[in-house]
Structures are given as structure tokens and as C-alpha cells.
Amino acid sequence: METVTRRRTVFDLFVIDADDTLWESALYFERAEEDFILLTRSLGFDSPSVRRLVHSRDIERLALTGYGARPYLGTLRAVLDELCPRRPSWADSAFAEISRALLEHPVILLPGARQSLEWLRERDLPMIVYTMGEQDHQLSKFSRSGLSDLVEECVVVERKTPEALADLLSSKGVEPSRSLVIGNSPRSDVNPALKVGASAILCSRERLWQAEKEDILDPGRVHHLETLSDLPSLLSFLEAAPDSASRDL
Amino acid sequence: METVTRRRTVFDLFVIDADDTLWESALYFERAEEDFILLTRSLGFDSPSVRRLVHSRDIERLALTGYGARPYLGTLRAVLDELCPRRPSWADSAFAEISRALLEHPVILLPGARQSLEWLRERDLPMIVYTMGEQDHQLSKFSRSGLSDLVEECVVVERKTPEALADLLSSKGVEPSRSLVIGNSPRSDVNPALKVGASAILCSRERLWQAEKEDILDPGRVHHLETLSDLPSLLSFLEAAPDSASRDL
CATH class of the missing domain: 3.40.50.1000 (HAD superfamily/HAD-like)
Known part of the structure; x- marks a missing residue:
């Protein structure tokens, strides 16, 4: 041997x-999603349905958009456009703030x-x-x-x-x-x-x-x-x- | 009549x-606290003890510092200094990012x-x-x-x-x-x-x-x-x- x-x-x-x-990392994606659910709730949409829609659109779009924070935010925006194409301007400001929070989340x-x-x-x-x-x-x-x-x-x-x-x-x-x-x-x-x-x-x-x-x-x-x-x-x-x-x- | x-x-x-x-609003204070707990866990501290310490310091300091995001972050920083006065620089960067996230949270x-x-x-x-x-x-x-x-x-x-x-x-x-x-x-x-x-x-x-x-x-x-x-x-x-x-x- x-x-x-x-x-x-x-x-x-x-x-x-x-x-x-x-x-x-995933923590901050979850938070962006939670904030998105709160935002759409405030716009009058049922939270469990919005969540299901986000998850199915996310899976559908992954193949097209690739992984990452911006593609995910693109999915959320597409869902917002789909649910509420004519929305008050405060909703767009809030969405911009949700996006910034995810893109610049703390690195712990x-x-x-x-x-x-x-x-x-x-x-x-x-x-x-x-x-x-x-x-x-x-x-x-x-x-x-x-x-x-x-x-x-x-x-x-x-x-x-x-x-x-x-x-x-x-x-x-x-x-x-x-x-x-x-x-x-x-x-x-x-x-x-x-x-x-x-x-x-x-x-x-x-x-x-x-x-x-x-x-x-x-x-x-x-x-x-x-x-x-x-x-x-x-x-x-x-x-x-x-x-x-x-x-x- | x-x-x-x-x-x-x-x-x-x-x-x-x-x-x-x-x-x-409170949601974002909770998130800052959660991130602070994750940060101190990464520095080697037991999470339930850190949480208890944060809550007791918060109550003690309220009378001195007043209410608001900056006073609360002041409490978190004081706890960090108390637990870990000599810490690696990444911990200070992460703390700065936690602070920014609370001060600029989305308004939903x-x-x-x-x-x-x-x-x-x-x-x-x-x-x-x-x-x-x-x-x-x-x-x-x-x-x-x-x-x-x-x-x-x-x-x-x-x-x-x-x-x-x-x-x-x-x-x-x-x-x-x-x-x-x-x-x-x-x-x-x-x-x-x-x-x-x-x-x-x-x-x-x-x-x-x-x-x-x-x-x-x-x-x-x-x-x-x-x-x-x-x-x-x-x-x-x-x-x-x-x-x-x-x-x-």
C-alpha cells in the first residue's frame, strides 16, 4: 500500500x-414583501390574495428576469400595476421607499x-x-x-x-x-x-x-x-x- | 326643553x-431591534439577554432622552458600547446601516x-x-x-x-x-x-x-x-x- x-x-x-x-439576506426580501402587503392592504386589497399573486408571479418571472433584488422589485411593481394601475401618488412614493430599503439593506x-x-x-x-x-x-x-x-x-x-x-x-x-x-x-x-x-x-x-x-x-x-x-x-x-x-x- | x-x-x-x-411606525423600531439582536448574536452575545438589556435600558433612558428614532438608536448604541466596547469595524458599519434604515423607513x-x-x-x-x-x-x-x-x-x-x-x-x-x-x-x-x-x-x-x-x-x-x-x-x-x-x- x-x-x-x-x-x-x-x-x-x-x-x-x-x-x-x-x-x-432573505430577511430583507421578506420585509420588502411585508411592506408591499401593507401598502396594498392600505389600497384596499386582500392580503392573502396579494401574497399568493406575488409568489406565483415571482416564480413565473424568475426564468425571465434572473435573481436579485431589482428583479424581485420588478415583480412587485408588476403586481402593483396589475392590481392598481391608477393609484394615488403616495403609493408610488411608498413603493420607491420599499425599493430603496431592500437595495440598501444593512449587511449583518x-x-x-x-x-x-x-x-x-x-x-x-x-x-x-x-x-x-x-x-x-x-x-x-x-x-x-x-x-x-x-x-x-x-x-x-x-x-x-x-x-x-x-x-x-x-x-x-x-x-x-x-x-x-x-x-x-x-x-x-x-x-x-x-x-x-x-x-x-x-x-x-x-x-x-x-x-x-x-x-x-x-x-x-x-x-x-x-x-x-x-x-x-x-x-x-x-x-x-x-x-x-x-x-x- | x-x-x-x-x-x-x-x-x-x-x-x-x-x-x-x-x-x-413601530414595525420599523421592531426591525431595528431585530437587526441589532442579529448583529450582537454575530458578535457572540446571547439574544434573549441582549433583548432584555435593550428593553430595560430603553425604559431607563426614556426620561432622559425623550421619544423618537434617534433616542432609541442612542439606547442601542449604548448597549453595544456596554457589551462590546472594542468591536470589529464591520459591526460599526452594520450599526450605521441599521440606524439609516430606521431613520429613513418607508412611510406606508x-x-x-x-x-x-x-x-x-x-x-x-x-x-x-x-x-x-x-x-x-x-x-x-x-x-x-x-x-x-x-x-x-x-x-x-x-x-x-x-x-x-x-x-x-x-x-x-x-x-x-x-x-x-x-x-x-x-x-x-x-x-x-x-x-x-x-x-x-x-x-x-x-x-x-x-x-x-x-x-x-x-x-x-x-x-x-x-x-x-x-x-x-x-x-x-x-x-x-x-x-x-x-x-x-
């Missing part, structure tokens, strides 16, 4: 999701986010923040998070597909099997990783946008963490473990 | 509260708010918007509400006491017994009205800031409305009713 002698680094690249993995790091990135950085482990949506909006949040002193690169794609992930890994010259994807979404983080042959960690959150819910393709290959605070201890454990552990979490 | 011949106007002045009577009218003011205005019934807090912050919300085309005056006082209300009525030359105060707070709207001899309508809201909870002094003299949408029908009823009805709602 061959003996492995090189100093093992567990992975060659850590691909870390941003929204709801490093910082709060999740527990362990900064500490985990510091831990990776201290060990010189290559990492990329990888997120989907609109370039300027995502980069603004990355800059406001104060994490750009730890991670040099934040890659924004329109949609996180297996192909987009494969392209990213290939552009970095990294074997998928030597990379680890960390995120909160089964659909956008975990399943694409499994499809290209990368490892995956799911940082579950109670708050998950409906469109991100999906069964995990191969649950046995995915490790769950409550928060990113537990990442260093998991990685230390892997470093100490037999070689096989680095492949199948 | 004397016959009343003059055209009866039910009240000589309507004194209408703003925050949580005309538009959403409550159901019936605009329609009721239009109804009063069409009947030439004198009304004042009367609110407490900081002058510039309250006037900014009044202007953003789009209601200033209906109501000429928005009076801001530091604190809504019976004395402040008596001063307001006297400055307008209105007998307290001929005025009607409409608001959502037992402590700040209803009880001061009862104390000076005015009538009062409570527009109850589920969402009521803890410091505003207080027993109503004389419940028999206060009428409850679910929303301001019901105000016109109530006032029409009073106009049609015998004279005594205008005094004791």
Missing part, C-alpha cells in the same frame, strides 16, 4: 456562498462568518466568495460586509448552475473533486456542487426562499453545519482524518 | 396622532388614513396632526406621507402629556370638550385627552410599543375603531345622533 507523504491540504479551493451564508454578518474566513486565511487556504444576482448590488454588499480584506475575489454569476460552477473551477484550474462548496441553498449551492463532483457543506437556515428549496441529490455526500462557527473544527477534524475523509464529507 | 337650531359640527377640532395611527399609510382625512377635509372640519418625537424626523415622515396636501399643520411635541395637549388646544382657542383626539396609544393619546376633558377614539393596533401600554382611565368615554376606515361612518352617526352623543362617545 502506497504511503502519502505530501503535506495534505484538505481542499484546493473553498467556494463560499454570500447571501444567507455570510450575511443576512452571520455568526462565525468572519471568524471562519479568518481561519481559512491564516492557513492560506484559497477561497472565493461566489454569489448570484446583479453584479453591482452583490459587489456593494460584499464591500459593505468588510470581508474584502480577507477574500480577494467575489464572483457574481447570473444563476448558480452546475455549468457556472464547472466554469469557475476550470478557470481557476481546480479539480472539482478537490473543491468544497459552502452555502445555505440546496438548489443553488449543494446540488450544483454534487453534480460537478465537488464536496458540499450545507449551512442550513430556517429562512429559505421558496425557489431555493429542492431535495439534496445525494444526502450522504453533504455535511450539515448549524453555523459557520463550526467550520474550523470540521476542517481541523478532516485534516487529521484518513485521506478518504477529505473526499466524502 | 330647548331646541338646538344651529348647524351642528360635532367637534371644533380633530387632533390626530401620526405614528401607527396614520402610518406604520394605514388603511383608511388618507380617506378619513379627505372626508374631514371635504367637510371643512378643522384637524391637526399631532405627534411626539424629534421635529425634523417627524416632519420628514409627514411630508413623505403625502398627507400635507390635506392637513396644513403637523405639531410635534417632545412628549404627549395632558399639559402639552391642553396647551395645544388653548393655543387654537378650542374648548377641550369640543375636541376629539384620535390615536393608537392609551398612554400618549387617549389618557391625556380624557384628563383634559376631550373625547377620544382609540385605533387599536396589535403592534404597540411596550412603553405605550397603560390602562385607559375611563373606558366608558373612549370609542374603539379597528381602523381609520370606520371613522367617517362613526362621525356621520354622531352628526345624526342627539346632542349628547357628541360629548360622550
